Amino acid sequence: MAAYPVMYGNTYHTPENASNPIARILPNLFFYPSMLATVGWASRLAKLDKLTPEAWVNSSLGIIRAFERVGVTFHFENLQAFAQLNTPCVFVGNHMSTLETFVLPALIQPYRNVTFVVKQSLMEYPFFRWIMHSRDPIAVGRTNPREDLRAVLDGGIQRLEKGISVVVFPQATRSVELDPAHFNSIGIKLAKKAGVPVVPLALKTDTWGVGALIKDFGPVNPAIPVRMRFGNPISIEGNGKAEHQHVCDFIANALKEWA
Numbered sequence: 001m002a003a004y005p006v007m008y009g010n011t012y013h014t015p016e017n018a019s020n021p022i023a024r025i026l027p028n029l030f031f032y033p034s035m036l037a038t039v040g041w042a043s044r045l046a047k048l049d050k051l052t053p054e055a056w057v058n059s060s061l062g063i064i065r066a067f068e069r070v071g072v073t074f075h076f077e078n079l080q081a082f083a084q085l086n087t088p089c090v091f092v093g094n095h096m097s098t099l100e101t102f103v104l105p106a107l108i109q110p111y112r113n114v115t116f117v118v119k120q121s122l123m124e125y126p127f128f129r130w131i132m133h134s135r136d137p138i139a140v141g142r143t144n145p146r147e148d149l150r151a152v153l154d155g156g157i158q159r160l161e162k163g164i165s166v167v168v169f170p171q172a173t174r175s176v177e178l179d180p181a182h183f184n185s186i187g188i189k190l191a192k193k194a195g196v197p198v199v200p201l202a203l204k205t206d207t208w209g210v211g212a213l214i215k216d217f218g219p220v221n222p223a224i225p226v227r228m229r230f231g232n233p234i235s236i237e238g239n240g241k242a243e244h245q246h247v248c249d250f251i252a253n254a255l256k257e258w259a
Contacts, residue, residue, distance in 0.1 A: 012076040019222075020066040027070035027220045034066035041125050046130035047076050053109055055183045056135070060106035066100075071222030076107060077229040082199045083111045083231060089163040090156070090194070092187035092202030094178050094251050095169035097208040098216040099226065104167060107228070117152055122216075138166070149186055156190040166190065167201075176206050178252050184243040190234040200231030200247045202254030229254050 004178045023030035042059035045051040057148070060227075064074060082089055093100070101116060117138045123129050140157035141149040156166045168187035175182075191198045204227040209218035231250045236243050 010078060012074065012079065014068050014073040014075075018065075018073075018136045019071040020069050023058060023069050024071035024222055024242075027222050028071075031066055032217075033218050034069070035063060036127075038062040038066065039131070040194060043127040043130045046134040049130065049134070051134045056105050056131075057109050058258045059131075060109075060180045061104060063102045067220070067226070068208070071168060072220065073171050073222075073225045074103075075225060075227045077106060077199070077227075078232070079229040079230060080178035081232050082108075082165075085197065086198050088112060088160045089197045089199050089233060090160075090191040091092075091165065091167040091199045091230075092191075092247050093169055093200050093203050094183070094255075095174050096176055096203055097174060097210075097218075099205040099208040100203050102228070102229075103205075108165065108167070112165050114167060115159055116167045117156070117169065125216075132250050136254040137165070146182075149189070150187050153190055153193060157194050160190075160194040160196055170201075178248065178255055179229065180248050180252075183248055183251075185240060188236060188240040188244045188247070192240050197235050198243060198247065200250040200252065200253045201235050202229045203227070204229075204255065204258050227254075227258050 017131060021029070030141050038059050042051055042055065045055055068074065082091075089112075091114075093102075101118065101122070104116075106115065115135050115138060116135050118132060120139045120141050123132050123137070123139050136159065138152055138159070148240075149175065152168065159166055170184045170186050171182055188198060204225070207221050207224040207226050226233060231247075234243055
């Protein structure tokens with residue numbers, strides 16, 4: 001792996017002096033131009049096939065800084081959970097907003113190459129699509145579960161065999177709560193078939209709300225902190241039901257604590 005300007009130890013909490021007092025009053029007015037400038041820079045590099053993993057990490061850090069300037073606080077926990085793994089892994093987390101797709105590269109990529117399972121529409125956004133294509137993600141339609149399962153298993157195994165870890169959000173849609181009935185075991189199935197560990201990932205990212213015109217880009221509410229907690233890696237034994245329950249319990253307990 002290449003050297004990165006890693007900003008975190010095992011935990012990270014936004015410093016008290018990170019925000020701009022004026023930007024806190026008008027968070028959307030200040031956040032979106034900064035976010036779009038960062039995405040535009042990364043997109044230009046990606047279009048030229050020059051978005052290196054280091055540049056991707058820096059763009060992700062730029063998004064974190066843009067949030068922090070408008071008063072959003074970040075709290076990251078157990079960041080070293082997967083750092084010492086000698087194999088790629090499958091990260092399985094809940095899904096609340098677009099924020100996690102922007103921020104997780106800064107937390108994971110410094111330690112291991114990573115890509116995402118994403119909905120097909122993210123591959124079609126202006127500017128952002130170049131970035132996504134450059135990361136070789138696994139795109140799913142979210143309309144045919146059987147086709148999505150096959151895409152994730154086949155595409156995931158291909159990437160894991162190349163040493164690329166995969167982030168999976170098993171929920172069909174974003175939600176501030178965890179409903180186990182809608183949290184499928186696709187990540188567990190992928191890890192079992194590929195013979196790699198699973199890393200549970202609890203996320204609270206609803207500071208970035210749902211948009212009225214564009215669902216993925218809504219208002220920013222600095223009063224809601226961003227929280228991300230990694231669990232320790234687990235190996236899949238048997239049919240994987242116990243490990244799936246472990247992931248669900250890990251996320252549910254974190255969300256309950258944060259509430």
